[in-house]
Amino acid sequence: MLRQAAFTGEGKLLKGGLHCHTTRSDGKLSPEETIRYHGQMGYDFLALTDHRNYNFNNYAPESGVLLIPGMEVDGSFQDGGIHCLHTVCIGPEQGKGNGFAQDESPASVRLTEGYKSFQPLIDEIRQKGNLAFYCHPEWSATPTREFESIQGYFGMEIWNSGCAIENGLDTNAAYWDEILMQGKRWWGVAVDDGHAKEHHGKGYVMVKAEKNVPSILSALESGAFYSSCGPEIYDFYVEDGVAHVRCSPVQEIAFRYGRWPCPRVVAEDQPLTHLEYKLPQPFDYVRVTLVDGQGRRAWSNPIFLKDEA
Ligand SMILES: [Zn+2]
Ligand SMILES: [Zn+2]
Known part of the structure; x- marks a missing residue:
């Protein structure tokens, strides 16, 4: 039997936000307001990932929200318009193996040699003890062939609330199956990329971890989480060639493995x-996507079927 890592062992899953902005860059809410608001929405952890501005500080510790250190970095192609590579990095607490300093601000990268010009920054992020995931592929107007060769990502965004609300983009795992079908083990991450209050709390991860930074980072890196805009996934496994999912009440379940025939089952009565x-x-591999009565999705991470001994 192969059980997706989010659903192994004991203990509850933690709700977290991995990508948002505050007045430390172009967000509308202050860091204090942003953290407190997530606390009110039941978040266990949150990373304040302001543009090119690394943050360790928990500005509202009384909220009960654990702060995950991080920032967002970027590079732009030189062909005009929006065509870019954005990346969120998250890492350990200050003094515990994180090579960044508070407010450290890497320059925006000029992608004069395409994705190759971005690789040194991803390498630096990894050398400084951080994890990295690739952001909003559709919004960036950057097709898979331009970002798939970057080394060092543990995942990519499959939902981005800001892009979804403002632009109708990055709403359902754009390009993820293309990556997975090539054998790359990138996990799918739902985020808000919240710049304003109405973006926050719409897309999040549910992580099988203890409520401390090392445990959460380790679980994210190993894929022990799922992503959601509302539905809950309770279990997902494959046994004897049969995929099983248990979840909160939804209207639609679809198993995905990158191509036809993908079964989509819609609720009747x-x-x-x-x-x-x-x-x-x-x-x-196989992964599962759910849609609830309000049209909100949840996405499991994949189970890699060749892993069965
Ligand atoms: Zn971005
Ligand atoms: Zn962002």
Whole structure:
């Protein structure tokens, strides 16, 4: 049996936000307001990832929200318009293996040699003890062939509330299957990229971890989480070639492995709370997507089917 890592072991999943902005860059709310608002929404942890402005500070510790250190960095192609590579980095606490300083501000990269010009910054992020994930591929107007070769990402955004609300972009795992079908093990991350109050609290990760920074970073890196805009996933595993999912009541469940035939099951009289599906042939991976009655999605991370001994 192969069980997705978010659903192994004991303990609850933690709700977290991995990408948002405050008045430390171009966000509308102050750091204090942003953290407090997430506390009110039941978040366990949050990273303030202001543009090119590294942050360790928890500006509202009384909120009960654990602060994950981080920032967002970027590079722009030289062909005019919006065409860029953005990346969120998150890392350990200050003095515990994180090579960045408070307010450290790497320059925006000029991508004169395409993605290759961005690789040194990702390498620096990794050398400084941080994890990195690739941001809003659709909004950046940067197709897979331009970012797939960057080394060092543990994941990519599959939902971005700001892009979804403002532009109708980055709403359902753009390009993720293309990456996965090539055998790259990038995990899918839902974020808000919240710049204003109405963006916050719409897309988040649910992580199987203890409520401390090292445990959360380790769980993210190993894929022990799922992403959601509302629905809850309780279990997801494959046994004897049959995929099983258990979840909060939803209207739609679809298993995905990158190509036809992907089964999509829609609720009839009653909402769906589980589904079993015999996988039609030995695909490399399977993941599951749910849609609830309000149209909100949740996405599991993939189970890699060739891992079964
Ligand atoms: Zn961005
Ligand atoms: Zn952002």
